[in-house]
Amino acid sequence: MVATMITCLAQSYLFASPKTLAKQSRAILLNRPNPLLLRFPKNNTRLKSQTPVPRRRLLPLCFFNAGKDSNSDFQEREENESEWPILKKWEIPWEWQTVSLTSLACGLSFVLTGLVETAALPILGIKIQELSLDEKAEILLVDQSITTIVTLGVLFSIANTFQPFPEDLYRYDLKEPFNLQKGWLLWAVIGLIGAVIAIALTGTVMSFFRGEDPQRETDALVQLLPLIGSSSISTACLVGITGVLAPVLEETVFRGFFMTSLTKWVPTPVAAIISAAVFALAHLTPGEFPQLFVLGTALGLSYAQTRNLLTPITIHAFWNSGVILLLTFLQLQGYDIKELLQAT
Template structure:
């Protein structure tokens, strides 16, 4: 065995261990999808306050918010709270073990805070449904659970403010307005402040609040139409495409677009060791070892701390990290295949002519209903846990337009370029030396999903990867899968921007 193979074997074992550790760590983290749905629920609640008489908006409002929006929001908040409670109890049990992951201890205060924040909002939803006694118990629970915890004291005070506002008779406490503005947002803040101003008989403040809320409600309707309308229309188009592909396969079989016989394998001039080498050296060694070590050394030498960066600087830091990873991976890829140049026809093709635009758009529409369907199943499996991409929450809460542009460059340009070259341009064709094309599409998609290091994302990303692989295998043009990948990430960022800006 050569020295290179010994090193590859050692790094492979290390890669399996570290990737497995990251996946296990993500198991105790909440799914980002649950949080995103909560933002959308809050947007629906804001839209319920709209009282305009525009016929167009009236019909849109009825279609978007449904007949019982508050009841639906309460159910969703209760489900998320149950999931968070289970996660808290699971984390507390794991922390009993002397070998517990230190990161679990750091996640405990976050889970406690999340539960308190959910209960504050649940109480407001309950009083709106004339469940005053239930709401009082909910807020009393917040006060009890946060007792003696300094970091949660503001939430405890807010629970006391809310309990006083809706008690019989009402009790007004000092600094009530400040507590509500600081610890509640969107519809919950509006409802609580409206109750406060009514009790204080501050008619002018109440009128100003109602006027501001009407503007917010109208914007919420518009944003809901964007967030819900565009994906819905796209899904219908995607379902039509899938039905066409299924019907074509039934009628034409071997001559259909889905038929394996219609997708020719690539001529692969290298063996599996080169594939192994590129994945371990180019992706794992660079991304999981060399880059973190270099950044750690930089932090120690200069005192640089990424956690203390502002929003725009943090977005630039994430982009720079990704560009370094991509540069290292592409260098390893080039060095690995350089001995086989010129490559056989069909490798790493980027052709401006052809139907790549249609393939990319069609693939995007077809992927939407498939990924949504598997995501619904995925949520039942993981029950709101399993972690997610750490960039997404940062982008959701982003308030700086410059930072959002940098996130867009990372997700919609840099990621599609690098990941499509590596996973579709290199890995998928290389695997066709050892298995049928559909097998190569499936295996490369699974590796692509695992590379994102989040358990809850494995199934949805694998389905997306299979659509990307099919589009590339049929079009033989990386531009098609790059376009699909970019559209997918751009759509996610658009939703994050709309939902995040609405909550602010």
């Protein structure tokens, strides 16, 4: 082995051209430490005047893995900056098992809270039949408050085990409400206008394809009709339920948790559509499914644009409270709001 290497080196020198040998010899001599310079570093001016020894430079080495990571990070950052906000995904720290179990836990907490409250009323000596309309409205407000606290408590207690969260997850930010790109109030107005137009068009299209209007005796809004316009206390309680508590609960669960979790596996617009379908089904009103689906889609897309839960909460709040206040106004003007609801 050693003999072979020596032979190869000898052949390379024997068959090399004189110019090549001269260059190689000069490079070796220049890179070699000079014993005279080491011995007489200060007084040897003759040697200093010679051509200075070139400094050795480290050649730029490119390690494949390191270069790939830095380039991928740069490209990902560049793509995120150029990508539309409505197309970006959330960085979700949990897997599908957590999504399924948390959704089940939120649904069970919602149902069980209502059952416990219903069972507790007779124990507390409260008879619903004997209550006035204002007292019924107050009971509903307390019921919705407890349900909201319990359900959100279950949701956040599970999610907090994955702390720290990304900065755009469960974000309620009052800053910059009119920012052109992420202003929560500006895009709430845009989303609300878009939802009203889309729902009106959906209702018009549906009217051409359905025959007899479905009965809506079991709809939640129809069940609230006796309280609408009965007094200022009842109206305030209904606005608090439908315009504050319900939007905070539903948007945090359906958009803040469920929709953002889906973006881990599907594009954000698809996640908005899926969450809108689940949102509409959860209301258990088949006759209103198309309108609720359109509203849920507008809520999801507006949330994706701003990454701020205040945007869909504001849209939801204005929608619900606007319906209550409009029906209250019509009730006070003498209209039969039950007939109007059945017709629309």
